[in-house]
Amino acid sequence: MAIARLSVDIRAFTYPDGTRALADIRFEVGKGEFCGILGSNGSGKTTLLRIMDGLVKDYDGQVLLDGRDVRKLHPRDIYRTVGLVFQNPDDQLFAHTVFEDVAFGPRNMGFGEAAVKGRVEEALAAVEMGELAGKNIHALSYGQKKRVCIAGLLAMGHEVLLMDEPTAGLDPMGEYRMMELLTRLNRDQGVTVVMATHSVDLVPLFLHRLHILSRGKIVRSGPPEEVFTAPAELESVKLRLPHIAELIHRLKHEDGLPFRRLPLTIGEARREIVEILQKH
Numbered sequence: 001m002a003i004a005r006l007s008v009d010i011r012a013f014t015y016p017d018g019t020r021a022l023a024d025i026r027f028e029v030g031k032g033e034f035c036g037i038l039g040s041n042g043s044g045k046t047t048l049l050r051i052m053d054g055l056v057k058d059y060d061g062q063v064l065l066d067g068r069d070v071r072k073l074h075p076r077d078i079y080r081t082v083g084l085v086f087q088n089p090d091d092q093l094f095a096h097t098v099f100e101d102v103a104f105g106p107r108n109m110g111f112g113e114a115a116v117k118g119r120v121e122e123a124l125a126a127v128e129m130g131e132l133a134g135k136n137i138h139a140l141s142y143g144q145k146k147r148v149c150i151a152g153l154l155a156m157g158h159e160v161l162l163m164d165e166p167t168a169g170l171d172p173m174g175e176y177r178m179m180e181l182l183t184r185l186n187r188d189q190g191v192t193v194v195m196a197t198h199s200v201d202l203v204p205l206f207l208h209r210l211h212i213l214s215r216g217k218i219v220r221s222g223p224p225e226e227v228f229t230a231p232a233e234l235e236s237v238k239l240r241l242p243h244i245a246e247l248i249h250r251l252k253h254e255d256g257l258p259f260r261r262l263p264l265t266i267g268e269a270r271r272e273i274v275e276i277l278q279k280h
């Protein structure tokens with residue numbers, strides 16, 4: 001498949017125990033997008049990604065991959081294009097060594113050993129894990145395991161990565177490096193990335209577009225600077241402004257100044273503070 005555009009239209013999905021997990025979800029993911037599904041615990045993020053990956057099928061609506069219903073595609077066609085990285089890498093990794101784990105997908109797709117080796121090496125280099133190819137999976141750190149999971153999908157040639165909480169469980173530097181890795185894959189290799197997260201401080205710095213999910217429904221969509229403008233609205237869906245934006249919001253509020261645009265970077269916050277000081 002060459003284009004890999006996802007069109008999501010889920011009218012309703014209810015788990016067998018009666019939990020109504022998703023309703024009226026409509027959005028598109030274009031090729032090369034880097035978008036986020038932002039929501040608090042239990043809002044439906046994992047369920048949505050599992051539907052988008054074709055793992056959950058008994059819902060009302062459709063998810064189209066380049067115009068074709070993912071439920072009707074041959075698994076080979078989905079797995080060559082769209083891949084889901086689970087929140088917990090231990091749910092995904094199973095082989096003895098890093099190399100063997102990443103090689104599993106391409107071997108299953110029928111590539112010869114020379115091509116498998118080339119794909120594994122390229123994928124491990126992309127996630128900066130090339131030097132650990134021979135290492136035992138159980139001897140890896142949590143962040144390294146997450147990178148091996150991504151390499152496993154890249155080695156199969158996935159064009160769309162669905163990432164479930166990729167920064168969960170990582171230390172602050174690990175979170176940043178994970179976001180930089182995803183940005184690099186997106187920007188330099190053209191991989192489309194959809195990530196589920198509740199990390200409001202980090203995400204606006206990297207993502208192009210956000211969909212806010214609350215109680216199984218999308219309540220707001222847009223670029224980060226548009227989505228993070230109304231603190232009360234965010235609070236009502238159990239989210240908050242990023243710390244840096246919260247600081248500016250409070251300063252402006254105290255001075256009766258309008259809060260127009262979300263400052264995402266230290267540079268933007270600095271400009272806003274200078275403006276506040278000039279008003280005094």
Ligand SMILES: Nc1ncnc2c1ncn2[C@@H]1O[C@H](COP(=O)(O)OP(=O)(O)OP(=O)(O)O)[C@@H](O)[C@H]1O
Pocket residue numbers: 015016017019020021039040041042043044045046047048
């Ligand atoms: N297998 C299941 N059977 C019944 N209900 C489920 C099942 N899996 C999830 N749910 C329910 O569906 C809703 C959405 O859960 P989901 O795991 O998709 O949320 P989430 O946003 O990914 O949460 P978190 O951030 O905590 O991982 C929750 O109310 C949850 O209890």
